Amino acid sequence: MGITTIAFILLSLMAIGSAVMMISSKSPVHSVLWLIVVFFAISGHYILLNAQFLAIVNIIVYAGAIMVLFLFVVMLMNLNAETEPIKNYRLRLIGILSGGSLLLVLIAAMMKIDVAQPVLMSTGDSGLIKVLGHALFTNYVLPFEISSVLFLSAMIGAVIIGKKE
Amino acid sequence: MNMVWLIPILPLIGFLINGLGRNSLPKAVSGFIGSITVLASFVLSLLVFMQVKAGNFHQTLHYFDFIRLESFTIPFNFTIDALSSLFLLIITGVGFLIHVYSTAYMHEEDGKDYAKYFAYLNLFVFSMLLLVMGGNFVVMFIGWEGVGLCSYLLIGYWYKNEAYTDAAKKAFIMNRIGDLGFLLAVFWLISKLGTVQYDEVFNAANLAKLTATDITGITLLLFVGATGKSAQIPLYTWLPDAMAGPTPVSALIHAATMVTAGIYMIARSNALFSLAPITQSVITVIGLATALLAATIALRQYDIKKVLAYSTVSQLGFMFLALGTGNYVAAVFHVLTHAFFKALMFLGSGSVIHAMGGEQDIRNMGGLHKHMKITSITFLIGCLAISGIPGLSGFFSKDEILAGTFAHSPLLYGIALFTALLTAFYMFRLYILTFSGTFRGTHEQEHHLHESPNAMTIPLIILAILSVIGGYIGVPEALGGHHELAAFLSPVVKSTTHHLSHNTEYILMAVSTLLVIVSIFIAVFRFRRYSTEQNNVFTKWLENKWYIDELYDAIIVKPIRGFSNFLNQFVEKRIIDDAVNGVGRAVNYGSRQLRWLQSGQVGAYVLLMVIGMLLLFIIQLFL
Amino acid sequence: MDIKAYIILSLTLFTIGVIGVLVRRNAIIIFMCVELMLNAVNLLLVAFSKMHAMSPAAKALPTFASDAQIFVFFIMVVAAAEVSVGLAIIVMMYRNIHSVDINFLNRLKN
Numbered sequence: 001m002g003i004t005t006i007a008f009i010l011l012s013l014m015a016i017g018s019a020v021m022m023i024s025s026k027s028p029v030h031s032v033l034w035l036i037v038v039f040f041a042i043s044g045h046y047i048l049l050n051a052q053f054l055a056i057v058n059i060i061v062y063a064g065a066i067m068v069l070f071l072f073v074v075m076l077m078n079l080n081a082e083t084e085p086i087k088n089y090r091l092r093l094i095g096i097l098s099g100g101s102l103l104l105v106l107i108a109a110m111m112k113i114d115v116a117q118p119v120l121m122s123t124g125d126s127g128l129i130k131v132l133g134h135a136l137f138t139n140y141v142l143p144f145e146i147s148s149v150l151f152l153s154a155m156i157g158a159v160i161i162g163k164k165e
Numbered sequence: 166m167n168m169v170w171l172i173p174i175l176p177l178i179g180f181l182i183n184g185l186g187r188n189s190l191p192k193a194v195s196g197f198i199g200s201i202t203v204l205a206s207f208v209l210s211l212l213v214f215m216q217v218k219a220g221n222f223h224q225t226l227h228y229f230d231f232i233r234l235e236s237f238t239i240p241f242n243f244t245i246d247a248l249s250s251l252f253l254l255i256i257t258g259v260g261f262l263i264h265v266y267s268t269a270y271m272h273e274e275d276g277k278d279y280a281k282y283f284a285y286l287n288l289f290v291f292s293m294l295l296l297v298m299g300g301n302f303v304v305m306f307i308g309w310e311g312v313g314l315c316s317y318l319l320i321g322y323w324y325k326n327e328a329y330t331d332a333a334k335k336a337f338i339m340n341r342i343g344d345l346g347f348l349l350a351v352f353w354l355i356s357k358l359g360t361v362q363y364d365e366v367f368n369a370a371n372l373a374k375l376t377a378t379d380i381t382g383i384t385l386l387l388f389v390g391a392t393g394k395s396a397q398i399p400l401y402t403w404l405p406d407a408m409a410g411p412t413p414v415s416a417l418i419h420a421a422t423m424v425t426a427g428i429y430m431i432a433r434s435n436a437l438f439s440l441a442p443i444t445q446s447v448i449t450v451i452g453l454a455t456a457l458l459a460a461t462i463a464l465r466q467y468d469i470k471k472v473l474a475y476s477t478v479s480q481l482g483f484m485f486l487a488l489g490t491g492n493y494v495a496a497v498f499h500v501l502t503h504a505f506f507k508a509l510m511f512l513g514s515g516s517v518i519h520a521m522g523g524e525q526d527i528r529n530m531g532g533l534h535k536h537m538k539i540t541s542i543t544f545l546i547g548c549l550a551i552s553g554i555p556g557l558s559g560f561f562s563k564d565e566i567l568a569g570t571f572a573h574s575p576l577l578y579g580i581a582l583f584t585a586l587l588t589a590f591y592m593f594r595l596y597i598l599t600f601s602g603t604f605r606g607t608h609e610q611e612h613h614l615h616e617s618p619n620a621m622t623i624p625l626i627i628l629a630i631l632s633v634i635g636g637y638i639g640v641p642e643a644l645g646g647h648h649e650l651a652a653f654l655s656p657v658v659k660s661t662t663h664h665l666s667h668n669t670e671y672i673l674m675a676v677s678t679l680l681v682i683v684s685i686f687i688a689v690f691r692f693r694r695y696s697t698e699q700n701n702v703f704t705k706w707l708e709n710k711w712y713i714d715e716l717y718d719a720i721i722v723k724p725i726r727g728f729s730n731f732l733n734q735f736v737e738k739r740i741i742d743d744a745v746n747g748v749g750r751a752v753n754y755g756s757r758q759l760r761w762l763q764s765g766q767v768g769a770y771v772l773l774m775v776i777g778m779l780l781l782f783i784i785q786l787f788l
Numbered sequence: 789m790d791i792k793a794y795i796i797l798s799l800t801l802f803t804i805g806v807i808g809v810l811v812r813r814n815a816i817i818i819f820m821c822v823e824l825m826l827n828a829v830n831l832l833l834v835a836f837s838k839m840h841a842m843s844p845a846a847k848a849l850p851t852f853a854s855d856a857q858i859f860v861f862f863i864m865v866v867a868a869a870e871v872s873v874g875l876a877i878i879v880m881m882y883r884n885i886h887s888v889d890i891n892f893l894n895r896l897k898n
Contacts, residue, residue: 022824023811038824054834105779109782119794151865151869158876
């Protein structure tokens with residue numbers, strides 16, 4: 001059991017545990033916080049895989065910007081544990097069961113893979129910002145530019161939707 | 166003769182013209198058409214009769230194949246011989262007189278109903294002609310059913326009255342019960358002999374193929390059919406109720422023709438019946454019992470038509486008595502004479518009812534002789550004929566029946582003689598109460614009394630004449646005649662009665678005549694000065710027709726109604742309705758559940774998406 | 789580490805996200821679960837990229853293995869844009885019906 005394996009297991013447990021806490025906590029604010037923990041765990045995974053750029057971007061963009069936005073909206077609506085609506089018991093059960101079955105089916109499908117495919121951990125160039133940047137600005141420059149247009153349209157859209165007419 | 170087919174077709178054409186044109190034809194025209202077709206058939210029947218009498222016509226005329234199967238064919242043919250030509254004359258002759266009578270009797274109806282009446286009457290004549298002219302049992306059955314239908318239509322002619330339509334239904338249903346017997350007999354014949362043709366069935370060689378059980382079974386079943394059609398025990402209760410129809414209908418259908426169909430059928434099949442002694446005993450007993458029962462009931466009836474109806478049942482019983490003792494010729498003879506005097510009396514009663522403005526209760530009549538001489542005298546002739554006074558037609562036919570019965574069994578003769586005495590008694594009771602004495606009705610009725618128009622009285626006169634002279638074709642040898650009727654019918658109808666010595670016959674005739682005259686005198690004296698008849702227990706029983714209708718109601722009608730109610734409650738309502746409703750409810754329930762799918766709830770949609778995805782994965786990956 | 793471990797981890801996170809969507813009625817929480825799903829996918833993609841980095845083809849082409857990571861990058865881009873618009877819609881919804889309960893969103897009924 002190398003250090004990477006232990007780290008992997010710890011991070012995985014953290015991620016799954018926080019995800020479960022996220023979906024089951026009554027207060028929306030708590031759910032947001034738990035999701036942030038999940039994101040940190042995933043970033044940890046990224047670092048373990050030596051995808052440094054993505055790890056940092058994940059934290060900055062997701063945990064930093066997107067989750068903060070969520071938190072703003074939750075605070076704006078003053079949501080807390082008492083006002084939280086709860087779904088019918090039977091429907092929740094059905095939901096959990098279907099999700100569980102989905103998981104089982106997919107894992108069962110996955111188990112059919114016979115060949116062991118190892119993953120390069122902790123090393124490798126592919127995650128370095130230099131390599132990524134190079135790929136981004138040569139092969140994928142068009143999507144990069146268009147993504148700026150995407151942001152523009154999202155911004156305009158958000159402003160228009162939110163206008164008080 | 167190639168025009169034989171016209172005989173039934175002419176009334177059929179009359180039916181079509183009157184039936185289809187009933188909304189537009191004026192009354193005089195429909196009456197004329199109805200009567201002229203029957204007259205034309207009568208003329209043709211007369212020509213046919215002459216030819217048969219001359220001896221050069223006895224054949225089967227084939228027209229087409231009615232039913233064609235692999236194993237056998239049922240052709241549609243007419244058989245013209247002595248028996249059928251005689252009946253043809255009766256049907257068309259008496260029928261024509263009754264049509265003429267109806268033109269006056271029914272003239273208060275409005276044009277549409279008037280034409281409908283004549284249409285039905287013509288249809289009846291057509292069916293009856295088919296019945297007697299048919300060359301095999303199936304064609305006879307067509308006519309058999311047709312007359313049953315027309316009887317229903319005509320009894321219920323005044324359809325707005327529910328009691329009348331009930332009577333019509335009763336008649337039809339009882340007929341049908343009998344018809345089942347008839348049909349079973351025909352099926353039996355087909356299965357054993359493969360044919361229903363008269364000349365083939367009554368062929369001695371074919372008859373030899375049938376076992377005793379076959380013959381007894383077939384004849385008994387045929388007799389069941391006859392009890393339905395000719396109103397014998399146990400299927401006779403429809404005939405008194407059938408008096409709900411117009412009086413000419415009662416005269417034609419329920420006195421002269423339809424009810425004689427059973428006798429015709431048995432006379433036609435005499436070869437078969439002569440081989441079935443058990444059936445013959447059954448017929449004898451039932452015929453005699455019916456005659457006696459009906460006569461006793463007639464003693465205490467107050468409706469003029471009901472007395473005549475029970476009288477008809479009784480006389481039919483006599484005819485069956487004759488058939489049962491093998492005296493087929495006597496039965497046919499009595500059919501002939503009975504047609505004359507019973508039709509006469511029915512038409513006479515119609516004349517009385519017409520004069521009394523619709524009143525039918527004889528307790529409210531009396532002394533009508535002063536006002537309606539022709540009706541009264543012809544009615545008297547009818548009464549004398551039915552009583553069997555020597556010289557009139559009824560004497561010869563009735564005496565022949567009685568003689569045949571005596572040869573068979575003196576005990577039965579005694580009962581038959583007693584019934585004949587009762588006949589005379591109640592007929593004269595009817596006559597005295599209606600026509601002599603003092604009028605007991607209301608004042609307006611008395612003012613209204615008048616003799617009927619010529620169209621009604623002339624048929625009465627003609628029938629009266631026939632009632633007098635009609636017997637002379639059957640004068641027995643004992644009295645010096647040659648019994649021409651027997652000779653005429655002999656190729657077809659063979660009587661199997663024992664021969665009596667002439668002395669015995671004289672004694673029988675004398676005894677019956679004497680007793681009948683005594684009976685008439687008793688009736689006349691008893692009812693001359695009429696006061697209300699006292700009812701003791703016995704007569705109350707008679708007045709209520711021996712409670713037979715009530716008995717039938719209790720043992721047949723009520724259980725069947727109860728059973729059908731049960732079926733309605735349980736099978737219909739619970740099982741079938743619930744099944745059908747259940748399907749509806751299930752669909753409703755299902756759709757209500759399925760409607761949840763379209764709830765508009767996003768959550769539900771997502772759930773369905775996930776479940777769909779799951780199913781797709783499963784199918785893709787594992788199946 | 790075998791790729792199977794990453795696949796199982798990613799699938800687990802994904803289904804937890806699915807269950808979250810099915811179980812909760814608050815629109816915002818549901819949205820967050822969608823983000824969780826996206827992240828699970830991101831993780832898997834990065835794992836695959838590193839898996840391919842082990843293959844011989846990667847030696848030839850240095851950027852071979854980083855295609856998946858670029859893809860992850862763009863997923864994040866789109867997720868960010870989507871979050872902004874989505875939250876704007878949720879705020880609109882809150883303004884109209886004063887609740888974020890999805891059971892009130894049944895205009896698609898019938």
